[in-house]
Amino acid sequence: EPEVTQTPSHQVTQMGQEVILRCVPISNHLYFYWYRQILGQKVEFLVSFYNNEISEKSEIFDDQFSVERPDGSNFTLKIRSTKLEDSAMYFCASTTGTGSYEQYFGPGTRLTVT
Amino acid sequence: GQQVMQIPQYQHVQEGEDFTTYCNSSTTLSNIQWYKQRPGGHPVFLIQLVKSGEVKKQKRLTFQFGEAKKNSSLHITATQTTDVGTYFCAGGTGGYQKVTFGTGTKLQVIP
Numbered sequence: 001e002p003e004v005t006q007t008p009s010h011q012v013t014q015m016g017q018e019v020i021l022r023c024v025p026i027s028n029h030l031y032f033y034w035y036r037q038i039l040g041q042k043v044e045f046l047v048s049f050y051n052n053e054i055s056e057k058s059e060i061f062d063d064q065f066s067v068e069r070p071d072g073s074n075f076t077l078k079i080r081s082t083k084l085e086d087s088a089m090y091f092c093a094s095t096t097g098t099g100s101y102e103q104y105f106g107p108g109t110r111l112t113v114t
Numbered sequence: 115g116q117q118v119m120q121i122p123q124y125q126h127v128q129e130g131e132d133f134t135t136y137c138n139s140s141t142t143l144s145n146i147q148w149y150k151q152r153p154g155g156h157p158v159f160l161i162q163l164v165k166s167g168e169v170k171k172q173k174r175l176t177f178q179f180g181e182a183k184k185n186s187s188l189h190i191t192a193t194q195t196t197d198v199g200t201y202f203c204a205g206g207t208g209g210y211q212k213v214t215f216g217t218g219t220k221l222q223v224i225p
Binding site: 030045 | 145151157210218
C-alpha cells in the first residue's frame with residue numbers, strides 16, 4: 001500500500017538555526033499538508049499546497065515558514081530561524097483531492113530546538 | 115477562526131464497556147473526518163461523513179454527523195485494549211484546502 005514518508009525522523013537544532021523537513025507524498029495525490037503537534041496536544045494545521053502553490057495557511061504559518069515542491073516527489077517545510085516553541089512533531093499528509101477527504105499521514109519528524 | 119472542541123478530554127474505561135466522544139464545531143461543516151492516533155504514532159483515517167444526519171458503522175464503531183452539520187460523535191461498543199489511543203475529529207468547510215482538528219479524546223482501556 002502506498003504511504004507518505006518523512007525524513008528525518010528526529011531533528012535536533014539550536015535556536016536560530018534553519019531546518020528543512022522533508023516529505024514524499026503519495027505519488028498520485030494532489031493536495032499536500034503540513035501539521036504540527038506539540039506533545040500531548042491537538043494536531044494543528046499549518047499549510048496546504050496544491051498545483052505548486054500554497055492553497056491555504058494558518059496564522060501559525062508566518063514568514064519564518066516556507067514550503068516548496070522542488071521536484072515531482074519531494075515536499076519540504078523550511079523553518080528559517082527556529083525558536084524554542086517550534087519544538088513539536090511535524091506531520092506531512094496528502095490526499096487525492098478527488099472525492100474522498102481522507103488524508104494519509106506520514107510518520108512525522110520530531111523537531112527539538114535547544 | 116473556526117474551533118472544534120471534543121469532550122471528554124480523557125476517558126478511562128474497563129475493557130468491555132462502551133465509549134463515546136463528542137465533537138462540536140463553532141461553524142457549519144461540509145464534511146467531518148475521524149482519525150485515530152496510537153501513542154507515538156501518526157493520525158490514521160477512520161471515516162468521513164458528509165450528509166446531514168448521516169450514520170455510519172464500522173464493526174464496533176458508530177459515527178454520526180449532526181443534523182445541523184456542526185457536531186458529530188463516535189461510539190465504540192464493548193471496548194478492547196486495541197482501541198487505546200486518541201480519537202480526533204477533523205472538520206472541513208469546503209474543498210480540500212483545510213481541515214481543523216478537534217482537541218481529541220484520549221481513551222485508555224483497562225484490561
